[in-house]
Amino acid sequence: SQAQPTRRGALIVVEGLDRAGKSSQCEMLRDSLWQKGSPVKYIRFPDRTTPIGKLIDSYLRGSSHQDDHSIHLLFSANRWEVAKSIEDEIASGTTVIVDRYSYSGVVYSAAKANPTLSLEWAWQPEIGLPRPDICLFLSISPEEAAKRGGFGVERYENEPMQTRVRQLFSTVFERQEDVSIIDAGRSITEVALQIQATVSDCIEHMDATAPLRKLE
Numbered sequence: 001s002q003a004q005p006t007r008r009g010a011l012i013v014v015e016g017l018d019r020a021g022k023s024s025q026c027e028m029l030r031d032s033l034w035q036k037g038s039p040v041k042y043i044r045f046p047d048r049t050t051p052i053g054k055l056i057d058s059y060l061r062g063s064s065h066q067d068d069h070s071i072h073l074l075f076s077a078n079r080w081e082v083a084k085s086i087e088d089e090i091a092s093g094t095t096v097i098v099d100r101y102s103y104s105g106v107v108y109s110a111a112k113a114n115p116t117l118s119l120e121w122a123w124q125p126e127i128g129l130p131r132p133d134i135c136l137f138l139s140i141s142p143e144e145a146a147k148r149g150g151f152g153v154e155r156y157e158n159e160p161m162q163t164r165v166r167q168l169f170s171t172v173f174e175r176q177e178d179v180s181i182i183d184a185g186r187s188i189t190e191v192a193l194q195i196q197a198t199v200s201d202c203i204e205h206m207d208a209t210a211p212l213r214k215l216e
């Protein structure tokens with residue numbers, strides 16, 4: 001009998017504002033896929049553990065200053081440094097769940113309203129990175145997010161920045177294919193069930209014998 005072609009894993013990105021429930025939902029999705037017997041891995045950006053990630057962490061905590069363009073490129077480099085390992089995992093059949101990705105990358109940088117840092121400029125270093133099979137955008141109102149606790153101490157956790165980030169996420173996701181908007185203002189369980197259904201549908205319908213695509 002002929003060997004079955006290897007089914008690759010899926011690349012699933014979870015995006016949204018602070019406190020939309022991304023990290024909670026990524027963990028629940030990982031556990032639910034694992035229970036169904038799918039090999040699965042959960043990673044997050046920024047990955048603060050690498051040398052580049054340590055520079056980013058110090059910037060976000062306010063312990064260091066960086067030029068807007070320079071920090072933008074470091075966030076992108078922090079994705080490039082694991083791009084190959086993501087591709088390898090996926091090729092070997094593991095589904096990879098990613099907590100924030102290039103969309104946060106362009107939106108937070110462009111929200112600074114620096115005249116030489118447009119969305120278009122910000123997207124360039126993302127071109128060629130692994131392209132998600134699906135991006136789940138956890139949508140939440142500022143009022144609902146506020147009920148989940150006040151702002152933390154990190155650099156972007158303030159109202160004016162979050163308002164611009166919200167507007168830019170809408171702009172970016174209007175243009176993007178393979179996006180599913182999830183109403184993240186409901187209970188944790190309701191959100192988790194909708195995410196599971198959306199992801200199952202995506203995995204069922206994707207061509208798992210074709211290689212992972214690239215951002216363009």
Ligand code: ADP
Binds near residue numbers: 019020025184185186
């Ligand atoms: P994010 O990673 O998007 O910042 P988290 O998953 O860390 O969000 O959740 C932020 C806070 O909100 C946590 O205290 C979490 O327990 C809570 N939370 C997450 N999802 C919900 C939900 N659907 N309803 C109410 N609280 C939630």
Ligand code: FDM
Binds near residue numbers: 100108
């Ligand atoms: N962020 C995250 C960026 O500005 N660029 C990026 O490329 C990424 C991945 O870093 F304020 C911002 C978004 C957020 C912060 O917060 C990381 P969490 O709590 O670790 O997700």
Ligand code: MG
Binds near residue numbers: 023024
């Ligand atoms: Mg989080």
